[in-house]
Amino acid sequence: MKRNSRLSAVLHALMHMAEREMPMTSDDLALCLDTNAVVVRRTMAGLRDAGIVQSGRGHGGGWHFAKPLSDISLLDIYNALGEPIVFQIGPATEMPGCVVEKSVNRVIGDALKDAEAILMARFAGTTLADLAADFRVAAKHCRADTG
Amino acid sequence: MKRNSRLSAVLHALMHMAEREMPMTSDDLALCLDTNAVVVRRTMAGLRDAGIVQSGRGHGGGWHFAKPLSDISLLDIYNALGEPIVFQIGPATEMPGCVVEKSVNRVIGDALKDAEAILMARFAGTTLADLAADFRVAAKHCRADTG
DNA sequence: TTTTCATGTAACAATAATAGTTACGAATCG
DNA sequence: CGATTCGTAACTATTATTGTTACATGAAAA
Numbered sequence: 367m368k369r370n371s372r373l374s375a376v377l378h379a380l381m382h383m384a385e386r387e388m389p390m391t392s393d394d395l396a397l398c399l400d401t402n403a404v405v406v407r408r409t410m411a412g413l414r415d416a417g418i419v420q421s422g423r424g425h426g427g428g429w430h431f432a433k434p435l436s437d438i439s440l441l442d443i444y445n446a447l448g449e450p451i452v453f454q455i456g457p458a459t460e461m462p463g464c465v466v467e468k469s470v471n472r473v474i475g476d477a478l479k480d481a482e483a484i485l486m487a488r489f490a491g492t493t494l495a496d497l498a499a500d501f502r503v504a505a506k507h508c509r510a511d512t513g
Numbered sequence: 514m515k516r517n518s519r520l521s522a523v524l525h526a527l528m529h530m531a532e533r534e535m536p537m538t539s540d541d542l543a544l545c546l547d548t549n550a551v552v553v554r555r556t557m558a559g560l561r562d563a564g565i566v567q568s569g570r571g572h573g574g575g576w577h578f579a580k581p582l583s584d585i586s587l588l589d590i591y592n593a594l595g596e597p598i599v600f601q602i603g604p605a606t607e608m609p610g611c612v613v614e615k616s617v618n619r620v621i622g623d624a625l626k627d628a629e630a631i632l633m634a635r636f637a638g639t640t641l642a643d644l645a646a647d648f649r650v651a652a653k654h655c656r657a658d659t660g
Numbered sequence: 661t662t663t664t665c666a667t668g669t670a671a672c673a674a675t676a677a678t679a680g681t682t683a684c685g686a687a688t689c690g
Numbered sequence: 691c692g693a694t695t696c697g698t699a700a701c702t703a704t705t706a707t708t709g710t711t712a713c714a715t716g717a718a719a720a
Contacts, residue, residue, distance in 0.1 A: 401680080
């Protein structure tokens with residue numbers, strides 16, 4: 367099964383935005399992410415609704431941050447994407463009548479819940495400023511930051 | 514995005530098998546799981562190759578365990594299903610040229626790896642015998658174990 | 661040995677989720 | 691006004707999974 371890369375993709379986009387003074391257009395970002403401008407708008411719409419970025423139309427328009435990078439956690443972004451599903455694996459039936467199935471769902475579900483909590487805590491503790499700092503250290507060693 | 518329920522489904526099937534003396538046919542299991550016999554065979558084939566279950570053809574044939582329930586961990590089953598992907602979310606590109614993307618992939622990837630380790634440890638520490646015991650306790654309170 | 665039952669597997673159709681594309685309306689700036 | 695840029699709907703393309711049909715293979719029973 368293929369993995370959903372929207373979180374990675376949008377972080378990639380945001381980091382490129384963080385490196386610029388001026389707003390970036392959907393076309394600019396689409397180039398970075400090797401995709402389509404409409405796809406970019408679709409994804410960024412969630413972040414705009416969550417107050418993470420703002421968009422402007424017309425000349426000089428495009429996307430820019432609505433608040434400091436240090437005020438934006440990965441969890442904020444994850445939630446803004448509207449995909450609160452972390453795991454591919456999950457229960458077969460939400461409301462099983464079979465006692466066997468109920469039992470299986472509970473055991474698996476508990477394990478997944480714990481792992482998810484770990485992940486969310488990690489996301490909550492990492493801000494875009496952290497990510498940008500991490501990137502700048504890496505960029506210092508290798509200057510080929512196109513793409 | 515929809516979740517993959519093959520692990521839950523196959524555990525459900527195995528627990529029903531655990532409750533019986535005789536082998537269960539693919540049709541029997543398909544009824545339990547509300548699916549098709551061919552789908553059952555497809556899924557169980559992985560477990561057979563992994564030495565977890567055995568299949569017999571002809572009269573009195575069907576599926577049965579190849580070893581004690583206490584010797585089969587959830588991790589064994591998870592691996593036998595041949596889907597070592599836990600998370601829906603993942604990197605956009607495996608081999609990114611862009612330094613920004615590399616950095617993003619590493620941060621996200623590390624967090625996912627840690628959460629996955631937690632989950633796998635939990636799976637490794639739970640056997641089918643544990644699951645069966647859990648089920649029998651639940652069944653004692655409510656006797657309606659069809660499905 | 662013939663019949664019946666059951667798995668093994670290939671091939672194909674059905675379903676569903678995601679991503680990509682086109683088109684056009686609305687807003688903004690010069 | 692005209693160029694630019696987002697907003698969004700509608701449609702197509704792609705891909706993954708699941709369900710179905712069909713038939714070959716093997717094993718036990720009659």
